Amino acid sequence: MLNSSENSKRIVKNTVVLYFRMLFMMGISFYTSRIVLNALGVEDFGIYNVVGGIVAMFSVLSGSLSAAISRFITYELGKDNLLNLKKIFSSAVTIQLGIGLFILILAETIGVWFLNREMNIPTDRMLAANWVFQLSIITFIINLVSVPYNAVIIAHEKMSAFAYISIFEALGKLVIAFLIVVSPIDNLIFYAALMCVVALIIRIIYGYYCQYCFEECRYSFIFDKTYLKQMFKFAGWNFIGASSAVLRDQGGNIIINIFCGPAVNAARGIAFQGNNAVQGFVTNFMIALNPQITKSYASGNQKYMMSLIYQGGRFSYYMLLLFSLPILVNTHYVLALWLKIVPDHTVLFVRLILIFALSESISNPLVTAMLATGRIKNYQIVVGGLQMMNLPISYLLLR
Known part of the structure; x- marks a missing residue:
């Protein structure tokens, strides 16, 4: 009974932390969107969203696997079986790397063809659109590999860490919005490149935190x-x-x-x-x-x-x-x-x-x-x- 009471208190505490995260990120997101729209202009802002949307379509392939990874990690943690948990985590990372490679091949073939042949993009912005597409692929794969690490944090119910890292990511995107106006290159390419850098930094932070705090997060190739x-x-x-x-x-x-x-x-x-x-x-x-x-x-x-x-x-x-x-x-x-x-x-x-x-x-x-x-x-x-x-x-x- 005591254990159930402690679990209920943990749920309430984590809910409050996540609400704080949501409200903060919602405010930052609305403000960031306005700054980015003004800095890029309507046309480039639309190009970034529609090109990124092509890459996001491939998330249908990874979404169901992400749910499976989250379920198996949480389940093994509930059984308190560290050995199996290590195997599940390493297997999950291996799966995500494999899916990432598969999506990369699809994006570089079907995706590139669709972008250059079927999309309604002005000719003078096609080069920038292709750069955005390539950088969006890299960003997507980085986020894909982060899924097992996110699942471990949520499974351990460390919502404060999840919230702090998410807020740091939102602040990073806000900084990028202000940096667009001083871009030394094409604004759209510069924005996509910095978004990719932020994704990589967040991925490193998740990896370091999980390896430091959770014993099962030591990746080794397991098939x-x-x-x-x-x-x-x-x-x-x-x-x-x-x-x-x-x-x-x-x-x-x-x-x-x-x-x-x-x-x-x-x-x-x-x-x-x-x-x-x-x-x-x-x-x-x-x-x-x-x-x-x-x-x-x-x-x-x-x-x-x-x-x-x-x-x-x-x-x-x-x-x-x-x-x-x-x-x-x-x-x-x-x-x-x-x-x-x-x-x-x-x-x-x-x-x-x-x-x-x-x-x-x-x-x-x-x-x-x-x-x-x-x-x-x-x-x-x-x-x-x-x-x-x-x-x-x-x-x-x-x-």
Whole structure:
């Protein structure tokens, strides 16, 4: 009982730390975006985002593996098996290096072809766009290799370190925004290069901290077929859910663009931005809660795990409702205060997305518990399959 009480206190403490991180980074991010936009100009800012978006598309391949790595590290930590934890960590780093190489090959072939043949970029900015693309690939792979280290920090529930490093990263990006105006080379290339340098510095900090604080974070090349098979099997089924979510959100956006035009896309995009800001409060709570659910299952403490699921589901819903209700009631006023000019249909999109988020918030702890068991096949087939139906049904109805 005492142990459960201490764990609950840790969850509250970590949630507060993550909220502080979120609020600080949100303020820095808004301010940084404005400075970068003014320094680069609308055209270069758009090029950076769309070129970086091509690279980000490859995250579909790595996202499901990242979830698998996080689950296995947290599970072994809950079982308090240091030897297996070391094998899992080294195997995870090996997997990420392999995925990074695979994504590099795809990006340098299909990605380069798509950028130069299909993208609508002014001819005089194509050279800068290619530089941004190459630097974005490097940045993406650096962040990819950092995933196991981030997973270890979250699994150990060292949220203060996670928060401090994230805040340092945000401040680094703010410094870059101010340095653009004194760039000795093309502003866009200079910005992409400095973003890559910041990613490398953060990667080194994560690596040093984890090696210093956690015994399992000593990488050695391990090709353990048992662990690799388990993680890839888990990631394979999880890929169904990850890809279905991408099809639901990004695919839905494309369908709306085909039938309704970019103005409606803008309304939907604004709605998602507002939803992300509100949902961040629940997300940070779940980051603090998830390790405890997985560890409780691994240690066989089913009673405490079920208590966390019920309390987490209720708390997530009420927390999101607390922030959503004023927006749902005064949607137009809030949007007018934020945007001044509110695009058509934005009010309806905001309300629909917030209602959807409220329904999803109840299931978040249940999904974490399901992932903790490792038996995700049936869940991903049913839920992922239903989510994939969003795209064809949306197309048929709009047609």
